[in-house]
Amino acid sequence: MTTPLQARTRFAFDLALLALAAIIWVLAYSMLTLFADAALSLMRLTRDTQFGAAIHFFLYDAPKVLLLLTGVVFVMGVIQTFFAPERTRALLAGRREGAANVLAAMLGIVTPFCSCSAVPLFIGFMSAGVPLGVSFSFLISAPMVNEVALALLFAMFGWKVAALYLALGLAVAIVAGLVIGRMGMEKHLEEWVLAMQSGPAGAYAGDELTWSDRIEAGRDHVKNIVGKVWPYILAGIAVGAGIHGYVPDELMAVIMGKDAWWAVPVAVLLGVPMYSNAAGILPVIQALVGKGAATGTALAFMMSVIALSAPEMIILRKVLKPRLIATFAGVVAAGILLVGYVFNLVL
Numbered sequence: 325m326t327t328p329l330q331a332r333t334r335f336a337f338d339l340a341l342l343a344l345a346a347i348i349w350v351l352a353y354s355m356l357t358l359f360a361d362a363a364l365s366l367m368r369l370t371r372d373t374q375f376g377a378a379i380h381f382f383l384y385d386a387p388k389v390l391l392l393l394t395g396v397v398f399v400m401g402v403i404q405t406f407f408a409p410e411r412t413r414a415l416l417a418g419r420r421e422g423a424a425n426v427l428a429a430m431l432g433i434v435t436p437f438c439s440c441s442a443v444p445l446f447i448g449f450m451s452a453g454v455p456l457g458v459s460f461s462f463l464i465s466a467p468m469v470n471e472v473a474l475a476l477l478f479a480m481f482g483w484k485v486a487a488l489y490l491a492l493g494l495a496v497a498i499v500a501g502l503v504i505g506r507m508g509m510e511k512h513l514e515e516w517v518l519a520m521q522s523g524p525a526g527a528y529a530g531d532e533l534t535w536s537d538r539i540e541a542g543r544d545h546v547k548n549i550v551g552k553v554w555p556y557i558l559a560g561i562a563v564g565a566g567i568h569g570y571v572p573d574e575l576m577a578v579i580m581g582k583d584a585w586w587a588v589p590v591a592v593l594l595g596v597p598m599y600s601n602a603a604g605i606l607p608v609i610q611a612l613v614g615k616g617a618a619t620g621t622a623l624a625f626m627m628s629v630i631a632l633s634a635p636e637m638i639i640l641r642k643v644l645k646p647r648l649i650a651t652f653a654g655v656v657a658a659g660i661l662l663v664g665y666v667f668n669l670v671l
Contacts (some may be wrong), residue, residue, distance in 0.1 A: 335536045342539060353391050360384035378569025385607060386561050389479050393557070394550050396475035401545025403434060405538045421505060424458040429497035432465025433474070433490075446643070450513070457505015464656055465497035468631040472553065473606070480610040481619070485671070489623065492666060496627075496659035503655050512648035556604035564611035580617035580625075587621045588664035592657055595628030605629050620667025627660045 360383040369376035428449075449459040469490060477486040533541075580587050609622045632653055640649055 331534060331536065335534070338536050338539045349391060349395060352387070356384055356388050356391075359387065374569045376569075378565040381568040381611070382561055382565040385480070385564070385610070386558060389476060389557055389561065389607070390550070390554060392479040393472065393475050393553075394546055396471050397550055398542040398546050401542035402538045405533055405541045421455065421457065422502065424455065425461040425498045425501045425505070426494075428454075428458045428462040428501065429465040429469070429494050432462055432467075432469050432497060433471060450643075455505055456510050456513070457501040457503075459501075460504045460652065461497045461501030464500055464631055465494065468627055469493035469497065473630070476606040480606060481613070485619065488667065488670065492663045493627070496656065496663060500652075500655045500659050504651060507651065509648050509651060512645040512651075514643055514645060553604075557607065560604040560607035564607035564609075567608065567611035568614055580612065580621040587618065588624050588661055588668070591621050591625035591664070592628040592632075592660055595625045596632050596634060596653075596657075618668045619671045620664040620669075623667055624660050624664030627663065628657070631660070632656055 360380050363383050364371065364376060364380050367379070369379060371377050371380050446459050446463045449462060450456070474486050474490060477489055580591060605626050609626050612622045613619055637649055637653065640652070644652070
């Protein structure tokens with residue numbers, strides 16, 4: 325059994341390591357431009373060439389995105405220790421419509437799931453008696469408005485775009501959940517879902533954790549999340565670097581520019597058959613915007629990729645009947661279209 329002295333010693337040691345890591349993080353982040361320029365110089369390349377521009381894009385963005393993502397994921401890992409799935413389900417099941425939709429959508433921010441991995445928790449919500457519309461608010465928000473997406477948006481486009489995306493993404497999740505909930509489509513759930521009965525909520529042990537435990541949970545969160553998504557990030561940035569270096573500016577301005585009213589719906593339709601998470605698709609979006617694509621059109625494409633993917637629909641078919649899947653896709657697509665046009669109008 326750990327004594328109070330041992331617990332205090334462990335906490336002091338963890339805090340010292342955390343402070344050292346924070347200092348190294350800040351220094352590394354502040355020297356990204358110098359690193360990219362020096363590496364390009366060592367390779368005897370210049371940014372004036374297509375290949376040099378592509379390489380510089382990759383050398384600057386890859387460490388920048390990974391550093392920022394690591395910091396955000398660690399903080400969110402600590403925050404998640406104050407919540408438990410049992411408490412979350414009980415909290416949502418006991419809330420009134422509207423307030424529960426808002427809460428469910430906001431929970432999506434701290435759950436870095438792709439659309440497919442969010443489905444099991446969606447089923448868990450249904451089994452615990454959480455209303456259909458509330459469960460959909462979470463299912464939409466979790467892949468689209470999570471910590472990974474927001475961290476990458478901030479790193480690539482700045483806080484204004486990240487904040488607007490957060491507000492509009494949550495609005496889509498909340499309103500879509502409310503609309504689906506008001507339509508009374510519970511009869512379009514598969515029979516085995518309707519037959520599930522809510523079980524009693526488990527005991528919540530989050531309050532028993534020490535700060536050392538929470539710091540360790542943050543480190544584990546980084547290992548589990550960043551450890552899984554870093555290949556997607558590097559692959560996405562590599563694709564983005566190719567676009568940045570070789571795709572003509574005029575081409576993207578014509579295909580996904582503000583002047584083409586049809587660009588947003590086409591971007592949404594193109595995104596649905598694809599499947600990726602925010603880590604993989606956002607570097608590509610950054611490169612498209614840098615080449616002249618309208619921000620709203622590019623983000624609408626991204627949202628359809630991560631929130632309305634074909635694999636997600638296949639998994640949902642085990643839970644929902646076709647009419648409910650079609651309603652879900654239609655309502656969310658309408659929200660994404662609106663977001664795309666608003667972004668293009670504002671930015």
